[in-house]
Amino acid sequence: MSTKHSSEGLEKAIISNIQRFSLHDGPGIRTTVFLKGCPLRCLWCQNPETLSARPEISFRHERCIGCGTCLAACQYGAIIRGNDRRVDYSRCTACGDCAKACPEGALTLIGEEWRPDDLATELAMDIDFFRESGGGVTFSGGEPLMYPAFLETTCKLLHERGITVTVETCGFFDASLMDMLARSADFIYYDLKHMDSEKHRELTGRDNSRILDNFSALAAFYGCLQPRIPVIPGMNKTTKG
Incomplete structure (x- = not known):
């Protein structure tokens, strides 16, 4: 049966985990959605099950x-x-x-296909915790921006329910997605792995030129942007890095 927010024809997403009562992925009590698929291959990846976009x-x-x-x-x-x-x-x-x-x-089985309307309904079950704590939903991964249509639609459905959204990104996305990201996210955590391009490629499989360009462009007009730098001994824990 079709509804106002039917996601028929919209991109679906593969989700590896929906983690409730998260305390380190944004303000308040949060429900974190881990999407599968990532363009980077960080040597220290803490969620290797999300690297592939397939179940x-x-x-x-x-x-x-x-x-x-x-x-x-x-x-x-x-x-x-x-x-x-x-x-x-x-x-x-x-x-x-x-x-x-x-x-x-x-x-x-790691990875399940979700539609935006089904996911929004599932996440809205936690709305009382969000309201009491000032929390909300966080999209993590993997890389959420590998599913731009899904992310945009799901964020819209959550906002209509009064639920705020944080997006965690590695920054390696097409610049054409920047406006959509800014509209969809109330807060953005932006990972910066290393400032040296060649070292970044050595550690993640990609150089950081696109990541730094996107960060600079986003910072110029989006206020709720927080860089996050993972400190990894022996890899980027140096004054230069």
Whole structure:
């Protein structure tokens, strides 16, 4: 059934996790949405499960009891018995059947497709916590701006419900998205990994020219912008970096 805010025809997004009661991703109590897909490959990445934009099966060896239930559940022959690397990713389609069958949670599906209206409805369940604490929703990742249409529509739906939005970005996005980002986000956390371009490429797989250009342009007209610099010993914890 169509509604005023039907997302039919709009871009969907792959989300790895919706983390409630977050305290470090913006003011107040927040619900943080982790989107899958990132243009950088930081050597210290704390969310490596969000690097790929596609759903993936994760295997935790310490939870496996060797029952073989996953072998029977997988129709693609992607489960490897007696191997610490339980999944043959060349055959895996990330259908999730093995994860559903696993009784111990050793296999889990990371990444689920969401529509803007469905996600906004899910996030609005936490509105009382947001109102009491001055919190809201934070989009993180991965890189939220890999899903611009989804992000813009979801932010609009949240704003209509009186929910504020913070966006965390690595800054590596097309400059044409800047106005949309400024309209959609009430607050922006902007990661700056390293100021030296070649060192930045060494640490993240990309140079920082686009990131710094976007930051300068955004800072010129957007007031609620906060740079964040991860301090990584041996990588960027230097006076020069």
